[in-house]
Amino acid sequence: MSTPALEELKSNLRAAPKRILDTAFRSGKPSTDRTRSTFIFGNVFLHLHSTRVHRWTLRWSTTLGLGLATTAAFLITLITGVLLMFYYKPYPDAAYQSIKDIHFVVPTGRFMRNIHRWAANVMVVAVILHMARAFYTASYRKPREFNWLIGMGLLATTLGLSFTGYLLPWDQLAYWAITIGANIAQSPREVTDAIGITDWFDPGGAQRFLLLGSDTLGPEALIRFYLLHVMILPLALVALMSVHFWRIRKDGGLARPAGADERLPDPAGAMYPVFTQAPAKTYSLAAIVKGRTAAVGQGPENTVPSMPHLFYAELGVFMLTTLVCLALALVSDAPLKELANPNVPENPAKAPWYFLGLQELVSFSAFVGGIGIPMIVLAGLGLIPYLDREDSGTGEWFGGSGGPGVVKQALVVGFGAALAIETFAIRFGWIREWYLAAPQLLITILNPGTLLAAAYGIYSVWLVKRHRSARAGALGLFTCFLCGFLVLTAIGTYFRGPNWVFYWSPSDWPRH
Amino acid sequence: MTVVPGSPRSRLDPEPLPRRDWLGLASLWSAGSAMLFALLGSMRLPKAAIVAAQSKGFDVALPESLRIGEAFVPPNRAVAVFRDAEGVYAISTICTHLGCVVKPGAEGFECPCHGSRFKPDGAVSRGPAPRPLAWLKVTPGDGIFHVDEGKTVPPGTKVTV
Numbered sequence A: 001m002s003t004p005a006l007e008e009l010k011s012n013l014r015a016a017p018k019r020i021l022d023t024a025f026r027s028g029k030p031s032t033d034r035t036r037s038t039f040i041f042g043n044v045f046l047h048l049h050s051t052r053v054h055r056w057t058l059r060w061s062t063t064l065g066l067g068l069a070t071t072a073a074f075l076i077t078l079i080t081g082v083l084l085m086f087y088y089k090p091y092p093d094a095a096y097q098s099i100k101d102i103h104f105v106v107p108t109g110r111f112m113r114n115i116h117r118w119a120a121n122v123m124v125v126a127v128i129l130h131m132a133r134a135f136y137t138a139s140y141r142k143p144r145e146f147n148w149l150i151g152m153g154l155l156a157t158t159l160g161l162s163f164t165g166y167l168l169p170w171d172q173l174a175y176w177a178i179t180i181g182a183n184i185a186q187s188p189r190e191v192t193d194a195i196g197i198t199d200w201f202d203p204g205g206a207q208r209f210l211l212l213g214s215d216t217l218g219p220e221a222l223i224r225f226y227l228l229h230v231m232i233l234p235l236a237l238v239a240l241m242s243v244h245f246w247r248i249r250k251d252g253g254l255a256r257p258a259g260a261d262e263r264l265p266d267p268a269g270a271m272y273p274v275f276t277q278a279p280a281k282t283y284s285l286a287a288i289v290k291g292r293t294a295a296v297g298q299g300p301e302n303t304v305p306s307m308p309h310l311f312y313a314e315l316g317v318f319m320l321t322t323l324v325c326l327a328l329a330l331v332s333d334a335p336l337k338e339l340a341n342p343n344v345p346e347n348p349a350k351a352p353w354y355f356l357g358l359q360e361l362v363s364f365s366a367f368v369g370g371i372g373i374p375m376i377v378l379a380g381l382g383l384i385p386y387l388d389r390e391d392s393g394t395g396e397w398f399g400g401s402g403g404p405g406v407v408k409q410a411l412v413v414g415f416g417a418a419l420a421i422e423t424f425a426i427r428f429g430w431i432r433e434w435y436l437a438a439p440q441l442l443i444t445i446l447n448p449g450t451l452l453a454a455a456y457g458i459y460s461v462w463l464v465k466r467h468r469s470a471r472a473g474a475l476g477l478f479t480c481f482l483c484g485f486l487v488l489t490a491i492g493t494y495f496r497g498p499n500w501v502f503y504w505s506p507s508d509w510p511r512h
Numbered sequence B: 001m002t003v004v005p006g007s008p009r010s011r012l013d014p015e016p017l018p019r020r021d022w023l024g025l026a027s028l029w030s031a032g033s034a035m036l037f038a039l040l041g042s043m044r045l046p047k048a049a050i051v052a053a054q055s056k057g058f059d060v061a062l063p064e065s066l067r068i069g070e071a072f073v074p075p076n077r078a079v080a081v082f083r084d085a086e087g088v089y090a091i092s093t094i095c096t097h098l099g100c101v102v103k104p105g106a107e108g109f110e111c112p113c114h115g116s117r118f119k120p121d122g123a124v125s126r127g128p129a130p131r132p133l134a135w136l137k138v139t140p141g142d143g144i145f146h147v148d149e150g151k152t153v154p155p156g157t158k159v160t161v
């Protein structure tokens, strides 16, 4: 007793699964150029990509996949971090117990924690390398200056995430590293005290109080760090990342050398001219948009559809990053020391490794190492695209005036100066060891950190004059600072023991 | 904006400044300043008016056996209390460099974090610490001494019963 209406209902039911899919992906299988394009711009998650990418962009040597690796590492920390939040309790002592539970009791807890920890480290390494890549290929130039600044924000946010995460386990390592960190925030007092104005003007004290929510490191501080770590900073990072990616498209894709088209090998057989005639004009959203885009006068011959070319490359980097994080998490456990004890400092008390270079400087002057040098570095990095207004060598490794020659020389200068100054300070001590009554202001102004920064600065000014180019100076300065960072970080990590005394190896540390 | 017929302006040219729209501008500014004030007001929130922390003042009873120049560290306090011929005094054991807790010893104080050393009276003798250790206010009581970690006194201030 089937009626036509019932029949139709049945057949609709049978067809439903396919129709659900069809309506979700309206363009059908991405098998032709047209459907590949709609596949991308018809999908809210994918349409951050352009539909076609230049073949230069897809060369491994262009990016080394570093920005993507950073993104991948972030996504891994995001997923594992949310999982850790199921058990983590942000209150002193309970926090430590909950991490212990995660580590020893929760199924897969230790593995997730290890992955989280390792992915955070991978992210820091990747973000620094990614910045170096963008710098050495001179990709920060017009019109990408502002995206370089967004990148600086991303770097700072990434470091902030790591720093705030470091406190969460509430063990000895965490407690003392953050004590030192919070007091670094207070170190402008070194200067305000020296000139005697702290009673009226105390930015250092205000910063520390804001960070800790109290005058000691306790529950208020932990909840603030937790809030920053799981909410404020991840949201800031996602917002900055969106702008970063969006601007890459608006800036015409990745930077490439002027002669990229000629230098690429002939396109593979599968490629064919899209336009038989070069278009004379590109049409943006509407004629209200002023200006002509870079595509004017040329056909998209040297571009390929993002689906599949770009996507497969992205997927490859994502898988590789995941593999690295998983492998590291399998072989090495995240550390967990004893419960935090506010009466007995961990000795030596070390910050996360990427801050140990600064901690090395802090051991001469808190203000210079903790605030002065980082500010100079950030300001210097931020100014690069606005000081180097040249255009030779854009998109080219070590491109621009001076080129690889300057970089090699700067490696020698950078390592040499850092090693020399550290050797001197370790061997002979510093001003207070020779002259006890030395005023603090003198030490704040004259210490290994400021001397090193000055040496690098003078060298790069010399480079600017010698090569008559800001790019040459920038190449020298950036390379020098990278060398200084490596030397100081290595010394802080491997050669400093109890009481921050220099030891050739941890096996020489005194037993206590 | 009205387009004057016959004007040569192309759609690619920037638009001339639109006629002043008082209502629009007024609402824009009032919304802007409201937001600014709301922001300033809420920035007040993170700075607590009352700090929840253990009380800064505490009482100590010095053991009879305490020798001259020997430090007595009350439990859970970053303070070293001394007694000598001139009286009793307390020195904070929080390093003036970056806040680690220094260890009192025969030759003064030693900081484990970046190697600062202090003389027995708290003066810096080496390392990165910018200031001497703080001397804290001590008030004698009935067989005990009251120490206030929140109040500093000039170095050399000692009290007798």
Ligand code: HEM
Binding pocket: A074, A077, A078, A080, A081, A082, A084, A085, A088, A099, A113, A116, A117, A119, A120, A121, A123, A158, A161, A162, A163, A165, A166, A167, A168, A169, A229, A230, A231, A234, A334, A335
């Ligand atoms: C760029 C992103 C991130 C970095 C660099 C980072 C870094 C860290 C670090 C270094 C720790 C200490 C881990 C340990 O001692 O084992 C940590 C812990 C933690 N993170 Fe993240 N994190 C990131 C993102 C996130 C996100 C997005 C969340 C949550 C939404 C999160 C939730 C947590 C939790 C709950 C802990 C405490 C568990 C523990 O200490 O093992 N993290 N994070």
Ligand code: FES
Binding pocket: B095, B096, B097, B098, B099, B100, B111, B112, B113, B114, B115, B116, B127, B128, B129
């Ligand atoms: S905290 Fe004492 S020397 Fe740095």
